[in-house]
Amino acid sequence: MKVKNGFGLSKNLKFLRQQLLKNDFKDANKIFNKISKNDKNFSLTEDEVNSWGYQLIEQGKKxxxxxxxKLNTLLFPKSSNVYDSYGEILETLGNRKEAIINYRKSLELNPDNTNAANYLKDKK
Structure with missing residues (x-):
């Protein structure tokens, strides 16, 4: 991820990133909604948003x-994977209570999610 290649992000994700930087990454959902309201063709995929989240972790931007x-859970509320990833970062940041809630939601959406099941088993 380098400046010269647009950080490896899609055109829409780069634009969202620019808008989020202006607001210190606060109110991501509100910013996304404003962008998508102004541009009906603006869309993101679950995988690209999730991948970006992990890239931010690698850069130390937890x-x-x-x-x-969190934005990904709002954009794709029926995806087990987005709750699993959100739970993971919440645990990393020490917010165990919220992590458990998100891992439970992930497991509810996908009972075969062994990562969430193992996490929750260890927390009982």
């Missing part, structure tokens, strides 16, 4: 990653 994973 709070920003948390906002991106």
């Amino acid at each position: 709070n920003e990653a948390m906002e991106i994973f």
Whole structure:
């Protein structure tokens, strides 16, 4: 991920990133909604948003990653994977109570999610 290649992000994700940077990554959902209201063709995929969240973690930007994973749960509320990723960053940041809630939601959506099941088993 380098400046010269647009950080490896799609055109839409780069634009969202620019808008989020202006607001210190706060209110990501509100910013996304404003962008998508103004541009009916603006869309993101679950995988690209999730991948970006992990890239932010690798860069040591855990709070920003948390906002991106949270946004992904709002964009794709029926995906087990987005709750699993959000739970992971919440645990990393020490927010165990919220992590458990998200891992439970992930497991509810996908009972075969062994990562969530193993996490929750260890927390009983």
